[in-house]
Amino acid sequence: MARNGSSPKSISSNGNGNAAKNGAGQNGAARNGTGDVATWTVKAGLAQMLKGGVIMDVTDAKQAEIAQEAGAVAVMALERVPSDIRAEGGVARMSHVKKIQEIQRSVSIPVMAKARIGHFVEA
Numbered sequence: 001m002a003r004n005g006s007s008p009k010s011i012s013s014n015g016n017g018n019a020a021k022n023g024a025g026q027n028g029a030a031r032n033g034t035g036d037v038a039t040w041t042v043k044a045g046l047a048q049m050l051k052g053g054v055i056m057d058v059t060d061a062k063q064a065e066i067a068q069e070a071g072a073v074a075v076m077a078l079e080r081v082p083s084d085i086r087a088e089g090g091v092a093r094m095s096h097v098k099k100i101q102e103i104q105r106s107v108s109i110p111v112m113a114k115a116r117i118g119h120f121v122e123a
Helices: 040-051 061-069 081-086 096-106
Strands: 055-058 076-077 110-111
Touching: 055 061, 061 076, 061 096, 076 096, 096 110
Parallel strands: 055 076, 076 110
Antiparallel strands: none
16 A cells, blocks of 8 residues: 555656656656656665765864764765855865874764865875
């Protein structure tokens, strides 16, 4: 039985059992290139798998510790958080290597870092 009490059908059903023919289905149901549409069961399963999988952006070890205590599964070490970059303009640069190592020593969860494409010195 589907959630609304009717028989199960594709998320992209238009009410009469016919799935949308082109592009994404209703409710953002994604197509996989074969004409299939993701069902409610698939979407619910994906949501369950991703549950609790928060990756926090941090700029220092203290923020990383707070993120870990709050239940983050990993942290992304950044020079500046995206909201600051947008507010101040500019680009996102890689955190200094010593700062990344400091963050790694302060937490037991995975620490990730970014480098700009084509900037081999940062990488």
